[in-house]
Amino acid sequence: MKYDFDQVINRVNTACEKWDDLQNRFGVSDAIPMWVADMDFKSPPPVMEALRQRVEHGIYGYTYRPDSYSEAIVDWVKRRHHWSIDRKWIAHSPGVLAALSAIIHSFSQHGDKVIIQTPVYHPFSRTIKSLGREVVNNPLQLESGRYTMDFADLEAKIDSTVKILVLCNPHNPVGRVWTQDELTMLGQICIKNNILVVSDEIHCDVVYKGHKHIPFASISEEFADHSITCIAPSKTFNVAGLQTSCIIIPNEKWRDIFNQSINSLNIGSPNTFGIIAGEAAYRYGEEWLEQVIDYLQGNLDFLVRYFRENIPQIKVIQPESTYLVWLDCRELGVATEQIDKFMLNKARVAMNEGYIFGEDGIGFMRMNIACPRSILARSLHQIEEAVTLLCSA
Ligand SMILES: Cc1ncc(COP(=O)(O)O)c(C=O)c1O
CATH class of the missing domain: 3.40.640.10 (Type I PLP-dependent aspartate aminotransferase-like (Major domain))
Structure with a gap:
């Protein structure tokens, strides 16, 4: 792969919603942000170069x-x-x-x-x-x-x-x-x-x-x-x-x-x-797009396997498109109206609450997987630990 999507880029203090608005939106600042629909990857180099040239004009x-x-x-x-x-x-x-x-x-x-x-x-x-x-x-x-x-x-x-x-x-x-x-x-x-x-x-x-x-x-x-x-x-x-x-x-x-x-x-x-x-x-962005889709597919496969093997209570609705994954958490053993709080306060992962998408979203969470795999892995691990604690309680 030509582009390094594994690279973790610090977005903090760029006034980005996903990382910098955590406290405001969720009331916590230490959760892993897996919510608003943008990517933690740099845009294609030709886009950055075209912008750079335009910025230079002044x-x-x-x-x-x-x-x-x-x-x-x-x-x-x-x-x-x-x-x-x-x-x-x-x-x-x-x-x-x-x-x-x-x-x-x-x-x-x-x-x-x-x-x-x-x-x-x-x-x-x-x-x-x-x-x-x-x-x-x-x-x-x-x-x-x-x-x-x-x-x-x-x-x-x-x-x-x-x-x-x-x-x-x-x-x-x-x-x-x-x-x-x-x-x-x-x-x-x-x-x-x-x-x-x-x-x-x-x-x-x-x-x-x-x-x-x-x-x-x-x-x-x-x-x-x-x-x-x-x-x-x-x-x-x-x-x-x-x-x-x-x-x-x-x-x-x-x-x-x-x-x-x-x-x-x-x-x-x-x-x-x-x-x-x-x-x-x-x-000029098509080659980058093909590669980002491959990387996202890798993230998706990783996530599907992880849930199946380690957190089978949560069912993944397999997406055919988008880097947003719809998780069916209704068999988690947590009251449906508490699932978002469980994910935020126990797992320390900030996702979109299913109910905001309509009544039929109650019991679901939406997870944004457009991030380096290490961040995805960490968030899955935190969810697994919280679920293990829940089951042993
Ligand atoms: C389906 C859909 N429509 C529209 C938007 C927002 O588009 P815009 O930022 O261009 O208003 C989003 C953003 O997540 C989206 O998922």
């Missing part, structure tokens, strides 16, 4: 997005995901969540309903509610360690006030890479009922062997016309702090509405460094 005034940036996105989406997009379909937003707010704001009215598939990335429901829309949960079903969509429940919950479905593709936190059949079924139901599908594909580039990400909109022209796709270099190349995402909207009328919304919020101006990093990443 003037960081207002920026626009050059054509070369859009071309890099078009090429990436074609090369990695076999989806041909037109440059003019690309709109922009600082982050995917900012785009989601703009979409909900402009494609639904106060009191309308928005569907999400829980357990799911927790800011979805917060965003929907804060804009005065009603959240409708279409819970995923867990069968034999794998989550699937419940189409019967979805159809039963649709009425004329449902305007939007937020799809998480691939899914955070359960790690599913939705198949062509699943996406087709979902899309047909939404199109039949005039529901806009917002496909959040921010995790689409980190997919494990044996699985293939399918952009929802790539399924057919009709799907493209009824959906808005959100992608970003942020998760893929570890540049989330640069707040730069791409919103792909083939439907011209909808694109105009989205752009008007972004402009009315005055959030259309790009981050100078986000553009530089994004273009360099999409053009």
Whole structure:
């Protein structure tokens, strides 16, 4: 491997959420942070080099997005995901969540309903509610360690006030890479009922062997016309702090509405460094990405084996994508509402509490494994020790 992902890089005192916000978020400062979804690895060298050159220039005034940036996105989406997009379909937003707010704001009215598939990335429901829309949960079903969509429940919950479905593709936190059949079924139901599908594909580039990400909109022209796709270099190349995402909207009328919304919020101006990093990443970051995925696969295999051999009470939901692992802790022997406290106070490992992803996340924890293996090993060892103490009590 060309890149040294085993290297432990000290992130303390860089104002990073994951390490520096531990005390504030969890009330402890000595737990191993395995929570917020970024990586403890340096970004690809070509990204660092492009940023370095731009920093050297010394003037960081207002920026626009050059054509070369859009071309890099078009090429990436074609090369990695076999989806041909037109440059003019690309709109922009600082982050995917900012785009989601703009979409909900402009494609639904106060009191309308928005569907999400829980357990799911927790800011979805917060965003929907804060804009005065009603959240409708279409819970995923867990069968034999794998989550699937419940189409019967979805159809039963649709009425004329449902305007939007937020799809998480691939899914955070359960790690599913939705198949062509699943996406087709979902899309047909939404199109039949005039529901806009917002496909959040921010995790689409980190997919494990044996699985293939399918952009929802790539399924057919009709799907493209009824959906808005959100992608970003942020998760893929570890540049989330640069707040730069791409919103792909083939439907011209909808694109105009989205752009008007972004402009009315005055959030259309790009981050100078986000553009530089994004273009360099999409053009020159692929080799690094392949290697980081290999390393993450190694972490995942290590973790799966570790739980199976040493902590079998905790069941791993095998992710097909993302560096976030969904752990079923319901047989741990700890009351479900105490599991997060057990992990934090006894194991000293800071993970995301399952319940924040929805009611169906109670009894689960989400662990971020995008860290050097030594840190992962230490956190697993601490969980094992805490569980051993618990069992002997
Ligand atoms: C599914 C999903 N969507 C959106 C985001 C946040 O995206 P942004 O930082 O671009 O708002 C995350 C971050 O973890 C995520 O997992």
